[in-house]
Amino acid sequence: xxxxxxxxxxxxxSTKLAEEFDLTVIESQFEGAEYNxxxxxxxxxxxxxxxxxxxxxxxxxxxxxxxKNVADVHTVIGNMARKLNSIGIKTIENPQITVQNIVxxxxxxxxxxxxxxxxxxxxxxxxxxxxxxxxxxxxIDEPKVVVLIFSSGKLVVTxxxxxxxxxxxxxxxxxxLDNMGLL
Amino acid sequence: xxxxxxxxxxxxxATERNLAFALSELDRMASALGLxxxxxxxxxxxxxxxxxxxxxxxxxIEGVAAAALYAACRQCSVPRTLDExxxxxxxxxxxxxxxxxxxxxELALKLMPTSPIDYVPRFCSGLxxxxxxxxxxxxxxxxxxxxxxxxGRGPTGVAAAAIYIASIxxxxxxxxxxxxxxxxxxxxxxRNRYKELAEELDIEIIL
DNA sequence: AGCTTACTTTGAAAAGC
DNA sequence: GCTTTAAAAAGTAAGCT
Numbered sequence: 420x421x422x423x424x425x426x427x428x429x430x431x432x433s434t435k436l437a438e439e440f441d442l443t444v445i446e447s448q449f450e451g452a453e454y455n456x457x458x459x460x461x462x463x464x465x466x467x468x469x470x471x472x473x474x475x476x477x478x479x480x481x482x483x484x485x486x487k488n489v490a491d492v493h494t495v496i497g498n499m500a501r502k503l504n505s506i507g508i509k510t511i512e513n514p515q516i517t518v519q520n521i522v523x524x525x526x527x528x529x530x531x532x533x534x535x536x537x538x539x540x541x542x543x544x545x546x547x548x549x550x551x552x553x554x555x556x557x558x559i560d561e562p563k564v565v566v567l568i569f570s571s572g573k574l575v576v577t578x579x580x581x582x583x584x585x586x587x588x589x590x591x592x593x594x595x596l597d598n599m600g601l602l
Numbered sequence: 603x604x605x606x607x608x609x610x611x612x613x614x615x616a617t618e619r620n621l622a623f624a625l626s627e628l629d630r631m632a633s634a635l636g637l638x639x640x641x642x643x644x645x646x647x648x649x650x651x652x653x654x655x656x657x658x659x660x661x662x663i664e665g666v667a668a669a670a671l672y673a674a675c676r677q678c679s680v681p682r683t684l685d686e687x688x689x690x691x692x693x694x695x696x697x698x699x700x701x702x703x704x705x706x707x708e709l710a711l712k713l714m715p716t717s718p719i720d721y722v723p724r725f726c727s728g729l730x731x732x733x734x735x736x737x738x739x740x741x742x743x744x745x746x747x748x749x750x751x752x753x754g755r756g757p758t759g760v761a762a763a764a765i766y767i768a769s770i771x772x773x774x775x776x777x778x779x780x781x782x783x784x785x786x787x788x789x790x791x792x793r794n795r796y797k798e799l800a801e802e803l804d805i806e807i808i809l
Numbered sequence: 810a811g812c813t814t815a816c817t818t819t820g821a822a823a824a825g826c
Numbered sequence: 827g828c829t830t831t832a833a834a835a836a837g838t839a840a841g842c843t
Binding site for chain 4: 426427428429430431453458459460461463465470471472473474482483484485486487522523524549552553554567568569570571573574575576577
Binding site for chain 3: 429483518522548564576580
């Protein structure tokens with residue numbers, strides 16, 4: 420049963436660390452922080468222990484992206500809060516962290532015929548334009564995820580809020596392809 | 603009352619004026635691409651259906667017209683790439699592609715992805731290659747499809763590679779550069795595709 | 810002919826144009 | 827709709843040696 424493993428590639432989460440932030444102050448105190456209000460309203464800050472990138476807004480809200488798993492999201496946000504405290508900025512104690520999206524990859528270990536899959540899943544349920552992109556786009560309602568299917572058998576699952584959503588998405592695809600005899 | 607009638611007339615005028623503009627746009631683009639009358643008519647039908655379903659709301663007439671033409675070319679099996687449509691329209695490729703997806707879904711066009719085979723006649727005539735080479739190209743593409751060498755690859759690139767190989771096998775050799783230019787792909791793409799086709803289909807190319 | 814860099818697609822949040 | 831972030835998939839493209 421180990422072949423059903425998925426690899427989480429990116430986790431996006433949002434939270435609120437304060438009622439408001441003076442991004443100019445943070446930009447001057449945080450090494451490498453980028454802030455161009457006319458370009459984008461958020462301050463960009465990258466960290467490396469667990470690798471991640473932050474988008475910090477004047478409203479006190481924060482977006483964390485690039486983490487490799489959900490636990491890392493909590494770790495880096497906690498580190499971020501301490502970093503803010505260290506330069507004299509107060510932060511909310513137990514911030515509510517919401518995972519907004521998870522990107523994962525998987526492998527069915529079989530060469531796939533995307534034209535056959537397009538017909539099998541129904542042309543009205545998929546998008547496949549090899550002139551534009553090599554992957555077939557399949558949107559699933561339950562779990563609500565989007566799966567990119569490649570001729571190599573590799574998959575990308577995105578849109579899920581939990582690792583389970585991604586795993587179930589892969590299983591739905593595997594089972595539907597298997598039922599159609601396309602595996 | 604009278605006012606209501608004036609309003610209807612005004613709306614009617616605007617609607618007719620917009621339709622006339624859209625049809626002239628379709629004609630202009632189709633002419634620039636040298637498309638036959640049947641394709642223009644098909645595009646006009648697609649455009650009218652889009653109007654009847656109010657799909658123009660929030661979209662530009664030019665964008666829907668370009669998307670309708672792109673769809674019509676595919677329905678008629680004489681595909682043009684989004685890049686080719688973009689060249690004769692004044693809308694971006696991104697906008698044309700987005701609008702195409704929208705009307706394709708709303709009008710339930712159910713179009714299969716473009717087949718490399720549909721590009722063969724046009725590319726071959728652009729290279730002055732005869733029917734024999736076209737037949738050979740199609741034969742190669744059928745085998746390629748059976749051996750799963752076309753999934754996920756750009757239809758124009760695969761078609762170009764098949765034509766390149768066929769031209770050599772038929773003693774009417776065209777260079778990678780010549781084929782690349784008519785197909786709108788790079789020589790690198792032709793090289794990658796033809797190496798894969800030659801190897802997997804056991805075709806020996808003597809240069 | 811390679812190698813490197815980069816763009817295509819998918820998803821979601823943030824604040825503002 | 828756009829702007830910005832991150833990351834994977836595979837194909838195609840462009841620049842440089």
